[in-house]
Amino acid sequence: MAIREKVFNIIISCFKRHGAETIDSPVFELKETLTGKYGEDSKLIYDLKDQGGELLSLRYDLTVPFARYLAMNKITNIKRYHIAKVYRRDNPAMTRGRYREFYQCDFDIAGQYDAMIPDAECLKIVYEILNELDLGDFRIKVNDRRILDGMFAVCGVPDEKFRTICSTVDKLDKPDVLPLDLAERLLQDPKLSQNKQACAGLTDMKLLFSYLELFQVTDKVVFDLSLARGLDYYTGVIYEAILSQTIPALVSTPAEQNGADEAGVSVGSVAGGGRYDGLVGMFDPKGRKVPCVGVSIGIERIFSIMEQKAEASSEKVRTTETQVLVASAQKNLLEERLKLTNALWNEGIKAEVLYKKNPKLLSQLQHCEETGIPLVAILGEQELKDGVVKLRNVVSREEVDVPRADLVDEIKKRTL
Amino acid sequence: MAIREKVFNIIISCFKRHGAETIDSPVFELKETLTGKYGEDSKLIYDLKDQGGELLSLRYDLTVPFARYLAMNKITNIKRYHIAKVYRRDNPAMTRGRYREFYQCDFDIAGQYDAMIPDAECLKIVYEILNELDLGDFRIKVNDRRILDGMFAVCGVPDEKFRTICSTVDKLDKPDVLPLDLAERLLQDPKLSQNKQACAGLTDMKLLFSYLELFQVTDKVVFDLSLARGLDYYTGVIYEAILSQTIPALVSTPAEQNGADEAGVSVGSVAGGGRYDGLVGMFDPKGRKVPCVGVSIGIERIFSIMEQKAEASSEKVRTTETQVLVASAQKNLLEERLKLTNALWNEGIKAEVLYKKNPKLLSQLQHCEETGIPLVAILGEQELKDGVVKLRNVVSREEVDVPRADLVDEIKKRTL
Numbered sequence: 001m002a003i004r005e006k007v008f009n010i011i012i013s014c015f016k017r018h019g020a021e022t023i024d025s026p027v028f029e030l031k032e033t034l035t036g037k038y039g040e041d042s043k044l045i046y047d048l049k050d051q052g053g054e055l056l057s058l059r060y061d062l063t064v065p066f067a068r069y070l071a072m073n074k075i076t077n078i079k080r081y082h083i084a085k086v087y088r089r090d091n092p093a094m095t096r097g098r099y100r101e102f103y104q105c106d107f108d109i110a111g112q113y114d115a116m117i118p119d120a121e122c123l124k125i126v127y128e129i130l131n132e133l134d135l136g137d138f139r140i141k142v143n144d145r146r147i148l149d150g151m152f153a154v155c156g157v158p159d160e161k162f163r164t165i166c167s168t169v170d171k172l173d174k175p176d177v178l179p180l181d182l183a184e185r186l187l188q189d190p191k192l193s194q195n196k197q198a199c200a201g202l203t204d205m206k207l208l209f210s211y212l213e214l215f216q217v218t219d220k221v222v223f224d225l226s227l228a229r230g231l232d233y234y235t236g237v238i239y240e241a242i243l244s245q246t247i248p249a250l251v252s253t254p255a256e257q258n259g260a261d262e263a264g265v266s267v268g269s270v271a272g273g274g275r276y277d278g279l280v281g282m283f284d285p286k287g288r289k290v291p292c293v294g295v296s297i298g299i300e301r302i303f304s305i306m307e308q309k310a311e312a313s314s315e316k317v318r319t320t321e322t323q324v325l326v327a328s329a330q331k332n333l334l335e336e337r338l339k340l341t342n343a344l345w346n347e348g349i350k351a352e353v354l355y356k357k358n359p360k361l362l363s364q365l366q367h368c369e370e371t372g373i374p375l376v377a378i379l380g381e382q383e384l385k386d387g388v389v390k391l392r393n394v395v396s397r398e399e400v401d402v403p404r405a406d407l408v409d410e411i412k413k414r415t416l
Numbered sequence: 417m418a419i420r421e422k423v424f425n426i427i428i429s430c431f432k433r434h435g436a437e438t439i440d441s442p443v444f445e446l447k448e449t450l451t452g453k454y455g456e457d458s459k460l461i462y463d464l465k466d467q468g469g470e471l472l473s474l475r476y477d478l479t480v481p482f483a484r485y486l487a488m489n490k491i492t493n494i495k496r497y498h499i500a501k502v503y504r505r506d507n508p509a510m511t512r513g514r515y516r517e518f519y520q521c522d523f524d525i526a527g528q529y530d531a532m533i534p535d536a537e538c539l540k541i542v543y544e545i546l547n548e549l550d551l552g553d554f555r556i557k558v559n560d561r562r563i564l565d566g567m568f569a570v571c572g573v574p575d576e577k578f579r580t581i582c583s584t585v586d587k588l589d590k591p592d593v594l595p596l597d598l599a600e601r602l603l604q605d606p607k608l609s610q611n612k613q614a615c616a617g618l619t620d621m622k623l624l625f626s627y628l629e630l631f632q633v634t635d636k637v638v639f640d641l642s643l644a645r646g647l648d649y650y651t652g653v654i655y656e657a658i659l660s661q662t663i664p665a666l667v668s669t670p671a672e673q674n675g676a677d678e679a680g681v682s683v684g685s686v687a688g689g690g691r692y693d694g695l696v697g698m699f700d701p702k703g704r705k706v707p708c709v710g711v712s713i714g715i716e717r718i719f720s721i722m723e724q725k726a727e728a729s730s731e732k733v734r735t736t737e738t739q740v741l742v743a744s745a746q747k748n749l750l751e752e753r754l755k756l757t758n759a760l761w762n763e764g765i766k767a768e769v770l771y772k773k774n775p776k777l778l779s780q781l782q783h784c785e786e787t788g789i790p791l792v793a794i795l796g797e798q799e800l801k802d803g804v805v806k807l808r809n810v811v812s813r814e815e816v817d818v819p820r821a822d823l824v825d826e827i828k829k830r831t832l
Contacts, residue, residue, distance in 0.1 A: 001438045017761055019768035021735035022417045026517050027443065027501065049463040051505060085443065089467060101442050113771035117754075121771075128761070214754040216762075319437035338533075338630040345433055345544070346632075352435035355529035355537075 002319045003306050008083065010132045011297060015081040015107055018125055023080050025065045027087075031055040033283070037064050039167075039232055044088040058087035062106045063233075063279070063294065070110055070290055071283035077111030077290075083299075099300065108294030110280070116204055119237045119275060120211035122295045126241050126271045127217040129297060135270070135305060137244040140217075141224035144205055145234050145274070147186070148225075150198020154191045169228035182223055183209075201236070208237065229274060236275035237293065242268050243305075270298040318372040323415040326353045327364040328379045334358070336379050340389070344377075347408045351377075368394045374415055377407065418735045419722050424499065426548045427713060431497040431523055434541055439496050441481045443503075447471040449699070453480050455583075455648055460504040474503035478522045479649075479695070479710065486526055486706055487699035493527030493706075499715075515716065524710030526696070532620055535653045535691060536627035538711045542657050542687045543633040545713060551686070551721060553660040556633075557640035560621055561650050561690070563602070564641075566614020570607045585644035598639055599625075617652070624653060645690060653709065654690035659721075686714045734788040739831040740807075742769045743780040744795045750774070752795050756805070760793075763824045767793075784810045790831055793823065 015022075034045055034057050046058040059065050062082045070078070083105045092099050107125055109118040123140060130138045148169070149162050157165060183205045192198050205223060212218050229238045273295035280290040310317050326341045334357050344351040352373065354364055361378075368376055378390040378399075388401040391410060402410045431438075450461055450473050462474040475481050478498045486494070499521045508515050523541055525534040539556060546554045564585070565578050573581060599621045608614050621639060628634050645654045689711030696706040726733050742757045750773050760767040768789065770780055777794075784792055794806040794815075804817040807826060818826045 001440060005438075016737050017764065017766045019736050019738040019766065022421075024417060027503075028517070047465040047467065049465045051463065087443075101444070109771075111771070114773045117750075117769075117771040120754075124758070124761070211754060214751060215758045320435050321432050322435040334533075335630060338536075338627060342540070342631045345540070348433065350433045350435065353533075355525075355527070355533040357530045 002317050003310055004303055007133065007299065007302055007306060011105060011129055011299070012081070012083070014125055014128050014132065017128075018079070018107075018121060020079045020081045020107060023066075023069070023078075023082055024084065025059070025062075025069055025082070027058055027085070028056040029059050029065055029068065031057045033057075033068050034060055034064060037233070039163075041088075044090050046087045046089055059084075060088060061086050062104045062296075063108075063276070066106070066108060067276075067279040067292070068283045070280045070292075071288075075110070075290075079107075079109045081105075081107045102300045103303075105297040105299040106294055107297075108292055110290050110292045112291055116208040116211055116237070119293045120208055120215055122273060122293055123208075123212060123221060123239060124215045124217055126239070126273075126295055126297075127215075127220055130241060130243075130270065133302060133306075135243055135245070135302070138220060138241055138270070139244065140221045140239055140241045140271075141227045142205070142208070142221055142237065142239045143224055143227040144201035144237050146197040146201030146236060147205070148228060150192060150195040150201060151225075153197070154195055163232050166228040167230050169226065170230050182225065204237065229272065233276045233279045234274040235277045238274035239272065239295070240269045241271035243270055270301055271295055272298070316372060320371055320373075321350050322352045322371065322373045323350045324352075324375040324377050324411050325364060325368050325373050326351055326377050326379070327359075327361065329361040330380050331358045333379055336384060340377065340379060344408070344411070349408060349411055365394065375411060377411075418733050419726055420719055423549065423715065423718055423722060427521060427545055427715070428497070428499070430541055430544050430548065433544075434495070434523075434537060436495045436497045436523060439482075439485070439494075439498055440500065441475070441478075441485055441498070443474055443501070444472040445475050445481055445484065447473045449473075449484050450476055450480060453649070455579075457504075460506050462503045462505055475500075476504060477502050478520045478712075479524070479692070482522070482524060483692075483695040483708070484699045486696045486708075487704075491526070491706075495523075495525045497521075497523045518716045519719075521713040521715040522710055523713075524708055526706050526708045528707055532624040532627055532653070535709045536624055536631055538689060538709055539624075539628060539637060539655060540631045540633055542655070542689075542711055542713075543631075543636055546657060546659075546686065549718060549722075551659055551661070551718065554636060554657055554686070555660065556637045556655055556657045556687075557643045558621070558624070558637055558653065558655045559640055559643040560617035560653050562613040562617030562652060563621070564644060566608060566611040566617060567641075569613070570611055579648050582644040583646050585642065586646050598641070620653065645688065649692040649695045650690040651693045652691035655688065655711070656685045657687040658685050686717055687711055688714070732788060736787055736789075737766050738768045738787065738789045739766045740768075740791040740793050740827050741780060741784050741789050742767055742795070743775075743777065743792050745777040746796050747774045749795055752800060756793065756795060760824065760827070765824060765827055781810065791827060793827075 028048065031047060032055075035042070038045070038060055045060050048056040048058070062084060066080070066082065069075070083103060085101055086104050087101055090098070090100060107122065109121065111118075123142070126140055145166070148166060152162050152165055183202045186192055187199065187202050209218065209221075209223070212221055227238060227240055229240065273293070275291070275293040277289060277291040280292065281287045324344065326337050326344065328337055337353050341351050341353040354367060365376065367373070374394055376392040376394060378392055380390070383390055383401070386401070387404050389404060389407050390399055391402045391407070391414075392399045393414070444464065447463060448471070451458070454461070454476055461476050464472040464474070478500060482496070482498065485491070499519060501517050502520050503517055506514070506516060523538065525537065527534075539558070542556055561582070564582060568578050568581060599618045602608055603615065603618050625634065625637075625639070628637055643654060643656055645656065689709070691707070691709040693705060693707040696708060697703045740760065742753050742760065744753055753769050757767050757769040770783060781792065783789070790810055792808040792810060794808055796806070799806055799817070802817070803820050805820060805823050806815050807818045807823070807830075808815045809830070
């Protein structure tokens with residue numbers, strides 16, 4: 001939880017820096033809301049028992065509830081993040097951060113805006129978060145469903161097979177990353193340039209990269225025609241971020257690779273998203289559309305990586321933030337210890353005291369060592385008489401007598 | 417969500433100040449884990465549909481999962497808080513903050529310690545939180561199940577009726593609060609003083625109040641023999657905090673009063689808890705006991721109060737923290753706006769930009785007014801030439817030209 005809190009703080013700070021508000025939605029959705037949104041993965045949805053009333057299911061992701069919320073509340077523009085748990089009756093793979101209950105961490109921009117500006121901001125956000133989390137080098141692959149669809153059309157694939165083929169392309173072994181001037185070359189292809197969808201996608205791709213240059217993120221972003229993504233609802237730009245470093249626990253077994261991934265993204269990826277302009281309309285009685293673009297951070301996988309990093313390092317992760325333990329080496333000083341602890345709490349100091357009448361000094365020091373408390377404030381008859389407290393640094397064992405009136409400042413100074 | 421975030425921050429800071437770590441547990445528990453823990457309220461438990469595998473239910477509170485977690489992991493001492501949603505198939509009462517899905521906010525101390533020290537800390541925590549939330553005057557009623565049981569025994573109530581009577585006493589119209597010297601008087605009662613349980617409870621009550629005096633909270637804490645609390649598992653001290661101020665939405669209809677309350681506490685109460693020394697043992701194969709004492713903050717009710725306060729006040733609650741909107745009064749400056757916004761993000765400034773090529777200055781200013789953004793950084797041909805940015809205070813409409821190099825400091829200075 002301590003590691004998770006750090007990761008959340010970095011991500012939430014980034015979302016707030018980009019002006020997002022947060023919303024919450026119930027863990028239940030009407031069963032019918034989820035029906036027909038996830039293709040064959042629908043079998044992984046958890047249903048509630050019919051105990052009377054509406055038939056309910058547990059949310060499978062945060063995107064469908066978000067779209068339902070926008071339609072139901074007639075919201076036509078919002079920039080929001082939502083960090084919450086979702087549920088899938090899948091085969092867990094603990095070391096890879098794949099569970100039946102897991103966090104999703106979504107940022108989305110809904111609204112009718114000029115092309116590619118919010119899309120570019122989503123990519124900037126992925127870039128900032130992966131940089132700040134310090135997970136090593138990464139790259140962000142970008143493609144556009146319209147380009148893929150255009151290519152399928154030109155190759156003679158029937159319309160109704162587009163989504164199935166996307167799903168298949170997404171599972172292929174990926175070729176090397178292709179350069180951006182590819183967009184230019186594809187636009188000059190005699191057949192493809194006749195396809196409206198493909199042209200729109202390619203023109204937007206060029207526009208997107210011009211904004212990404214202004215956002216100074218093109219060193220990590222690559223146009224990759226082989227990126228398809230599994231989800232049905234994407235209608236434009238799609239993207240996926242992949243760590244360059246191979247992390248052992250993230251290398252899945254072939255059996256796992258055949259299953260759907262927790263964020264609908266391929267193995268190794270830590271963020272993914274894209275534009276879905278049709279989903280909100282599915283929940284509006286009049287079919288009114290609200291264009292959306294968003295990104296989902298693969299936060300469970302990031303937790304796994306951070307936890308493994310913490311385990312590998314010699315430094316112990318603290319689970320509390322206590323600054324000082326109020327202790328005594330002598331008997332019958334419980335009241336004095338409680339009084340001092342109370343005074344420290346009242347001054348905003350994070351303080352603990354052992355719940356024993358006469359604890360041994362050794363066991364008090366051991367508690368500090370076990371939980372990483374850096375300071376001990378030691379009370380004794382002599383200290384009480386002199387109006388001082390002996391402040392001990394747990395690691396260096398250095399001790400200094402601090403006048404009672406200076407104690408709070410001294411603790412703050414030594415634990416900042 | 418903005419209001420909730422503020423409340424959470426106050427509560428979590430307090431828990432951390434008292435040295436607590438946090439844990440998380442799944443929203444599912446095995447159905448059998450919850451069976452037989454909630455008396456007749458068990459009918460309110462949500463079950464999952466049997467889709468193969470274990471039979472699961474949604475957690476009904478955080479205390480039973482905590483006890484299950486301690487027993488399963490053989491943890492014999494921990495000080496933890498847990499803020500998470502629980503689920504009850506109850507009749508919702510929205511204005512009173514009673515929902516089928518709602519947050520619980522629990523702090524518990526598990527471990528074999530000297531009497532009443534952790535119990536006193538729990539009461540100190542309730543006192544601190546209610547003070548800091550600034551909800552008006554309050555009082556905390558304290559009693560002990562052993563005193564109640566002793567009195568029932570002395571009155572000739574058969575053992576197996578104790579818990580039912582507790583439940584009934586808890587629903588009675590409460591008499592005036594009784595003073596602490598009551599403990600002394602009861603200890604001198606010829607019949608009651610012969611009852612072991614009652615004597616232990618009364619002696620501990622005196623000890624508890626001596627610690628509460630050291631913690632400087634006795635101005636709000638009262639010994640109230642009529643407090644019984646509904647839950648079966650309490651074995652010692654019990655307590656409940658009540659706001660003195662009557663908040664209209666919190667006054668329930670008689671129909672609602674008959675139902676169980678969301679935190680198992682009576683109407684008007686905003687925190688409750690007590691000692692439950694037997695619960696962990698119910699989950700341990702060898703019945704090993706881990707004594708526990710804890711408190712649950714009635715956070716949904718507090719949210720309701722805070723939301724009503726916010727609605728009543730003229731000040732609008734901001735849902736974002738954006739410090740500055742990067743704007744322009746002229747056309748064709750999208751690239752310059754994006755560049756400046758990017759630079760501000762990179763410097764850690766919370767900045768927004770409208771996703772339009774050529775937005776009108778008026779609509780940019782309106783966005784600030786609607787969402788409470790305090791500053792606008794305005795770019796124009798002249799400003800770009802001069803290397804300055806026009807910084808406008810949205811409320812006062814005052815404008816000042818700031819050299820580009822000083823912009824970040826100037827924004828920080830004006831938004832702290």
